[in-house]
Amino acid sequence: MEGRRGGVVRGIAVLAVAVALTASACSAGAAPVDRVRVRSAERPVPVGVELNPATTSAGGAPVPQCDPTASLRPTDLPPPGAMPAGSTMRAIQDRGRLIAGVDQNTYLFGFRDPTTNALQGFDIDRVREIAQAIFGDPGRVQFKVITSAERIDAITSGEVDVVVRTMTATCERWAKINFSQVYYTAGQRVLVEKSSGVQGVDQLGGQRVCAAKGSTSINRLSAAPARPQLVAVDNWSDCLVLLQQGQVAAVSTDDTILAGMVAQDPNVRMVGPRFTEEPYGIGIAKQSEDLVRFVNAVLRESIGSGSWTRSYTQWLTSTGQPPTPPTARYRD
Structure with missing residues (x-):
């Protein structure tokens, strides 16, 4: 009985020492193992986003006049x-x-x-x-x-x-x-944040502009003399998200579609005249x-x-x- 009691006492003593060492380590500000240094984080983007995709305005078979x-x-x-x-x-x-x-x-x-x-x-x-x-x-x-x-x-x-x-x-x-x-x-125009100084498509050279894949809008942007960087998405709502997150400088498509975005977000505005029909x-x-x-x-x-x-x-x-x-x- 005495030997058993002694073993229990020794076990408690060992546990107390372990707890004391742990507390001492924590109070000393011990660094966690495998610390990872975070330098930067990419903002999430909608699924299917493509930067500078191929467009039908670049080459291809001649189109019959009509x-x-x-x-x-x-x-x-x-x-x-x-x-x-x-x-x-x-x-x-x-x-x-x-x-x-x-x-x-x-x-x-x-x-x-x-x-x-x-x-x-x-x-x-x-x-x-x-x-x-x-x-x-x-x-x-x-x-x-x-x-x-x-x-x-x-x-x-x-x-x-x-x-x-x-x-x-x-x-x-x-x-x-x-x-x-x-x-x-409808007619194509440009959508930007209200704080932007952009007044039309001619001021978007080298900047990222969003449009939907398979649309006439992205083809017209591809042919624009200002040569903006194209960001192609599956749905127009994805363009609004990218503009709100500051990942594109503008959205360009039909003014009717842009009017819907303005109705959803009071911090954006349409600029410039229609440049297509x-x-x-x-x-x-x-x-x-x-x-x-x-x-x-x-x-x-x-x-x-x-x-x-x-x-x-x-x-x-x-x-x-x-x-x-x-x-x-x-x-x-």
Whole structure:
């Protein structure tokens, strides 16, 4: 019994010495093992960011000349739910839903309402008008969220029936897909922080400027005489984040998209005049000319009934442009 008690006492004594040594080391300010010296930290960037990417403005096959604003003449609209047999619209009607490629990150044009999670915006209104004309129900839509760079492939692969996503009609794109008549005309400008002294694209030489991959905006920046450094992203909202973090000097795209950014962040502003013209059209597959004519009839009805103006008033008054629909032009 005595030997056991002595062992316990000796154990306690050893433990006390260990604790005392530890306390002494701590009080002496002992340095931790494997200390790592942090010199700098890179700010996080959105997924998919590319610096000075290749653009279609640099070389490539010559583009056939055309009038990109001229579409196919509209037909008379059949009653909803009674699409002509054998037509593209009848195939959509039989499927039970319109499949539309859209954006969910461009405030005012295509974005998710944070309270309802529903897609809203000027482009979304155009999609619902097409669904109304086919089904008599604007809600018969399957939305597919795509990036700017995915728009052409989504159409040519048959993944979607239409793309309504701030898409500029160009001759290069007309060679691959069809477009509806122009439903809105925007123009490229520059967005900077309010404290910036930049007044236009000509003052951005050597500085980082953000634009979306696959957009006409990034191609125009690539050809700008000032030669800015291009930062390409998947979604326009990523450009706003990079500007807010000070990782780019400016964002440059259509003034309608920039107006949505200004509405979200009071610390940014648009500068300089429009230096391009961007006629927006609804993208449709080459083999679906009947759908092009149908959509043009829907747009004609929307403009004539005042639906287009009401949609503009709800979403785009802040752009400062008059609520005047583009004049329709047809190539046949």
